[in-house]
Amino acid sequence: MVRERRDPEQRPSPEALLEAARREESASGKLKIFVGAAPGVGKTYEMLQSAHAKRKAGIDVVVGFVETHGRAETEALVRGLDVVPRKRxxxxxxxxxxxxxxxxIARRPQIALVDELAHTxxxxxxxxKRYLDVEELLSHGIDVYTAVNIQHxxxxxxxxxxxxxVRVRETVPDSVFDRADAIELIDLTPDDLIQRLKEGKVYVPKQAERALEHYFSPGNLTALRELALRRTAERVDEQLLNHMQANAIAGPWAAGERILVCVSEDPRAAGLVRYTKRLADRLHAPFTAVSIETRRSLQLSDEERDRLADTLRLAESLGGEALTIPAVGRRIADDVVNFAQGNNVTQIVIGKSTRSRWFEMTRGSVVHDLVRRAGNITVHVIAGDELPGEAAPKTAVQTAARSEPFNPLPYLKALGIVLIGLGAAELIQPRFGIENVDLVLLTAVVAVAVRYGLWPSLLATVAASLSYNFFFLPPIYTFTITDPTNVAAFVLFMVVAMIVSNVAARVRTQADAAIGRIRMNEQLYAFSRKLAGTATLDDVLWATAYQIALMLKVRVVLLLPEEGLLTVKSGYPPEDELDQADLAAANWAWSNDRSAGRGSDTLPGAKRLFLPMRTGRGPIGVIGIDNDRTGPLLTPDQRRLLDALxxxxxLAIERVLLVEDMDRVKRTVESERLRSALLTSISHDLKTPLASVLGAASTMRDLAGALSDTEKRDLLATVIDESERLNRFIANLLDMTKLESGAIVPNTALHDLSEIVGSALRRAVKILTAHKVELVLAADLPMLQLDAVLFEQVLxxxxxxxxxxxxxDTTIAIRSRRESDHVVLQVADEGDGIPPDEVESVFDKFYRVQKGDHVRPGTGLGLAISRxxxxxxxxxxxxxxxxxxxxAILTIRLPVPAQPHALDTAA
Structure with missing residues (x-):
C-alpha cells in the first residue's frame, strides 16, 4: 500500500484559510453559474432540470426570473416549479x-432561479444590472442558480x-464569475448547435437565418467554445489550488501542468528560461521563474545582480511569472519544493551544477537535494552543454574579492569588540567565577556578527576562543591546556561561538534584506501617491521625471512617440533635445523593447542609459537617465527600484493616454451625433416649410384664375405660416451660434414679468390654437432684472x-410664485412626460424626445437656447x-434684485 508522504512542517496557507473561514462564516448564499459558449446550448434547460432534482430532494426552489424564449420544452419545465410573479x-x-x-426575498426560498445574469x-x-439583484439575494442567505454566456x-x-x-453591450464583471461556488459548463458541439438553430429551437426562422450567416458560423462557435472551456478550466484550477493551500495538501495534483524554473546569476540561466518556455509551449502550461534570495545574494557583484535581474525580466517577457523568494529553510531545495507544492507545480527545471565534487561533498548539492525532496514532482536537470552561455561563475568568495577592495576596518572593529568583552570578563571573573566568562565572550561574538557580518564574526570567534584559553583556562597566560576537561570546554566554546556567529550573521543578512524591501516598498508607495494625484499628461511626465531623479540622484529625460518619432516630453532638470548618440540609443530601446546606451551591451558610448516604458499594450515611451559619477550608473538595488518606478x-502615462483617447472618442462621437442631428433637422425642418411655400406659390401661379378668394387667403396663410416656421428655425440656429461664441450679452433692466409673459403669449397664439392656456401669476411678484427680448424668446x-x-385640447399651464429671494416660473403640459433617464438631456443641443419610432418635428435647439x-x-x-x-414641467428660477423698490424710485 502506497501512502502519500506529507511533510510534517507543511502548513496551510494563511490566506487560503482566511478565505475559507470567511466563506464558512458568511451568511450569504451559494452561487452556481451555468455557463455556455453561445445562446441555445441549453443552459436554462439544464438549470431547470437541476432545480427539479433539488425539489424532489425536498429543497424549496422558486423561479425568480426565467426567460423561456417561447421554447416549449423550457416552458414545460417552468410549469412544474413555483414562480414568483414578475414586477411590471x-x-x-x-x-x-x-x-x-x-x-x-420575502418568499425566502432555499434556491432561487435567476436567468440571464448579464441582463440590464x-x-x-x-x-x-441583474447580477446586482443576484448579489442582494445571496446577501440574504438565498442560494442562486443563474446562467450566462461566455461572451458576457x-x-x-x-x-x-x-x-x-459583434460588440456585446451587456457584461458581467469577472469578480462575479470568480466568486461563484460552483461552475457548470453546458457544452454543445457547433454542429449540434447549428442543427438546433435550423430546427427553430433557438430563434424564430427569420432570426435563425440571420444568425447562421453571421454570429453562429462554425468558426465563431468553435472559438467561443474554446473560450468557454478555457475560462471554466481556469476557474476550476483556481478552486483546486485554493483547496490544496487551505488543507496543506502537498502537491502536485496533476490536474494541469505547471512548470517552475530555478534561476540564479549564472550566465546560462537565460538559456534555462528559454528551454522552460519551449517546454511550457509544448505542454500548454504556465511557467514561473524563481530566484531564492540567500545570504550569498548580498555578496554578488553588480554584474551578477544585473544578470539575475535580466533573467527574471526575460521570463516575464516570454509570458511567465518572475518571483524572488527569501530563503527560510535550511536548504535551498526545501524552499523550492515548499513553493512548488504550495502552488501545485508538476515539473521543476534546474541547471546542472558545475561545481567540483569536493565542493558538493562539503557544502551539499542543490540539484541532488531537490531530486530527493521533490516526491511526485518531475525534475528536469539540464546539462550545461545544452545551454548557451559564458563560463561557469566564480564562487561567492571570489566574486566578493573581485567586486570590492578589501576593507580591514570591520575586522579591526571586531577585534576591538572582543577586547572590550575580554576586559568585561576580567572584571566579573573574581566575583562570578569562570563559569560566566564564556557568556560574556559569546555576547561579543554575537555583537560582531550582528554588526559586521559573517567574516568579521569568524575572526571574532577565533580571537575570543584563543583569549578564553589564554586568560581563563589554567595554566593561564599560555595556550597549553593540561586538564582534559578544559580541552573539552575550549572546543565546545569554539563550536558554540562559530554556530552563534553564523546564525547571527544570517539573521543580520535577512534583516538587511527585509529593511531593503521595506524601503523600496515605501519609495514605491510614495511614488504611486504622487502619480495618483496627477490628471494631465504633462503633470504625470513631470512627476515621473522629478520623483525618479530625486530618489536615485540622477538626471532624467522622458521621450514619447509623436507622429512616428521619439520626442523629448519632459525631464529633470529640464531637457529640450538629445545629441545624436543618445537619440540613437533611445530609438533602439524603443524599437527593440530593450535597454540601450550607457552601461548596456548596445550603444554603450551614449551618455545616458535608456529603458523602454512598457505596459500590457506594449512600449509607450522611453526613459533616459545619467549622472556625473564614474563607474556603474546604478547599483543593482537602484536598478531594481528604477525598473519598478x-x-x-x-502605467500612469497609459492611464492618462487612455483617458485622453476616451475624451477624444467621446468628442468625436458627440460631434458626429450633432452633425447627424443637424442634418436631420435641416432635411426636415428646412425642407418641409420650403416645400409648403413652393407648393402654395406654385398653385397660386398656375391656378390663379381658378382659385376663389378663400382658397387664395388659405394659400397665402400657408406661405406666411411656413415662412415664420422657417424664420424660427434659422433664428434658433443663429441664436445657438451666438451663444456658443459668447456674442450674446443680455441688456438687462427692471421689467414686470406679467408684461413679458403676455407678450410671449400673443406671439405664440398660432401654435397654441389647439390648446387651453391656464395663466396663474402671483400678485406680489417683484420687478426682475431681465433682458425682455431674450426672456420673451425663452417663454x-x-x-x-x-x-x-x-x-x-389639453391644458398648458403658466404659473409663477415667489420663493424667498427667487421668483419661480413654471410651464406645465399634459403630454407623455420625459423618460426618467433622459430628464437631464432635454437641454442638450438637437435633443428631441422619441416615442416609439416617432420623433417630434423641430430642431431640438429651443430648450438648449432657453437654458x-x-x-x-x-x-x-x-x-x-x-x-x-x-x-412635464419646465421650471425657471430667477433671482430677485436687491432693493428693487429703491432702485425703482431712483429711476
Missing part, C-alpha cells in the same frame, strides 16, 4: 417585466468582439415645446415630470 414597470410608454426582487434592468428597478464576461468582451465582429510611471420656446409634446439665455441672466432652468405622471 412602465418604461417609455411600454410595460416591461422584471424580477420582483422584494417578493423573492429597466429604469425604475432597484439595481441597474467582461474580460473576454474584446476577444469576443474580435472573433464575432518605470513600470509604475508607464416662446417653452410654450412651443409644450404645444409639440402635448395632445390637442443659455436664462443662465446669461443669472437664472436656472430645469425639467421634471409631474407627480401624477401626466406631463
Amino acid at each position: 414597470l412602465d418604461y417609455r410608454g411600454q410595460i416591461v417585466e422584471e424580477m420582483d426582487l422584494d417578493a423573492v 434592468n429597466a429604469a425604475g428597478s432597484r439595481h441597474p 464576461i467582461e474580460s473576454l468582451n474584446d476577444v469576443v468582439a474580435q472573433i464575432t465582429h 518605470v513600470d509604475q510611471g508607464a 416662446f420656446n417653452l410654450l412651443d415645446n409644450a404645444a409639440k409634446y402635448s395632445p390637442p 443659455g439665455f436664462v443662465e446669461a441672466m443669472r437664472g436656472t432652468i430645469s425639467a421634471a415630470n409631474r407627480s401624477d405622471r401626466s406631463g
